[in-house]
Amino acid sequence: EVQLVESGGGLVQPGRSLRLSCAASGFTFDDYAMHWVRQAPGKGLEWVSGISWNSGSIGYADSVKGRFTISRDNAKNSLYLQMNSLRAEDTAFYYCAKRRFSSGWYGIFDSWGQGTLVTVSS
Amino acid sequence: EIVLTQSPGTLSLSPGERATLSCRASQSVTSSYLAWYQRKPGQAPRLLIYGASTRATGIPDRFSGSGSGTDFTLTISRLEPEDFAVYYCQQYGSLPFTFGPGTKVDIK
Numbered sequence: 001e002v003q004l005v006e007s008g009g010g011l012v013q014p015g016r017s018l019r020l021s022c023a024a025s026g027f028t029f030d031d032y033a034m035h036w037v038r039q040a041p042g043k044g045l046e047w048v049s050g051i052s053w054n055s056g057s058i059g060y061a062d063s064v065k066g067r068f069t070i071s072r073d074n075a076k077n078s079l080y081l082q083m084n085s086l087r088a089e090d091t092a093f094y095y096c097a098k099r100r101f102s103s104g105w106y107g108i109f110d111s112w113g114q115g116t117l118v119t120v121s122s
Numbered sequence: 123e124i125v126l127t128q129s130p131g132t133l134s135l136s137p138g139e140r141a142t143l144s145c146r147a148s149q150s151v152t153s154s155y156l157a158w159y160q161r162k163p164g165q166a167p168r169l170l171i172y173g174a175s176t177r178a179t180g181i182p183d184r185f186s187g188s189g190s191g192t193d194f195t196l197t198i199s200r201l202e203p204e205d206f207a208v209y210y211c212q213q214y215g216s217l218p219f220t221f222g223p224g225t226k227v228d229i230k
Contacts, residue, residue: 045167045210047219061218062123100172107219108157108212110178112166 002026002111004096009116012086022079022096022113030074033057033105036081037112038092048094049081052105059105064090086120093117124149124213126222134230141198143225145211150191152215158187158196161224162207170209171196201227 008020022034035050049060049070058070069082079096094116097109125148135141145156154174159167169178171187174194184199198205206229211222 044223045212045221047221050219059217095166100169100178106155107214108155108169108172109159109167110169114166 002098004098004111004113006094006096006113006116009094009118011119011121013122014087014120016086017082017084018086018118020081020083020094020096020116020118024077024079024096024098027098027111029077030054031102033099033107034072034079035097035099035107035109036070036079036094037097037107037109038090038094038118039115040089040092043092046092047107050099050105050107051079053102057105083118086118088120091118091120123218124151124216124220126211126213126220128209128211128222128225130225131223132226132228134228135201136230137201137203139201141196141201141205141227143196143198143209143227145189145194145196145222147192147194147213151194151213154190155213155215156187156189156194157212157214158185159210159212160205160207161210167210198227 003025005023033052036048051070067085071080096113098111100108100110127146129144156174158171161167175187208224210224
């Protein structure tokens with residue numbers, strides 16, 4: 001059974017940094033692209049970033065480009081999101097999501113974690 | 123960026139009825155790379171349909187997807203009690219990947 005467990009969320013002041021992690025199990029992690037998707041309270045889903053199986057292809061939403069960095073460690077079956085220069089509008093639940101197919105990296109998500117809440121406030 | 127619009131915002135129906143949900147894109151979706159997700163409170167989204175019309179693994183055949191270009195439809199042929207939820211469409215044909223605002227299907 002696929003399991004994705006996010007961690008690292010919390011309350012942080014504007015301008016500070018936070019690093020999210022996603023621990024994956026139940027599938028061959030290094031066969032699949034992985035993504036981060038967020039949902040602000042009362043808002044819809046927003047794709048944040050994605051990374052191919054070998055980190056060769058990476059993409060970001062315009063809203064986070066230059067501030068967030070996605071990475072992965074296939075030896076540890078883990079996905080990361082380094083978030084710098086955080087803003088109030090980054091407040092959201094952050095979900096890691098697995099791509100449906102082992103080839104390619106574009107975002108179609110067949111498994112999701114339960115999310116970790118990031119609150120940016122002074 | 124491709125903007126997705128979903129209608130109606132809320133659909134009030136009874137179990138056994140047919141639900142028809144619409145998703146319209148601001149520009150053509152590449153290769154019909156359009157997916158539908160179901161989301162229930164406190165749960166992660168569940169992939170229902172991808173490629174506009176292919177059911178994901180384990181999805182009952184009462185769920186079907188259709189459409190191409192800019193107009194897509196999710197149909198639930200006969201609503202079961204467990205189908206009352208929020209449904210999102212998502213395009214994954216071009217960056218950035220975008221989601222629609224969702225259609226809530228609730229019990230009439």
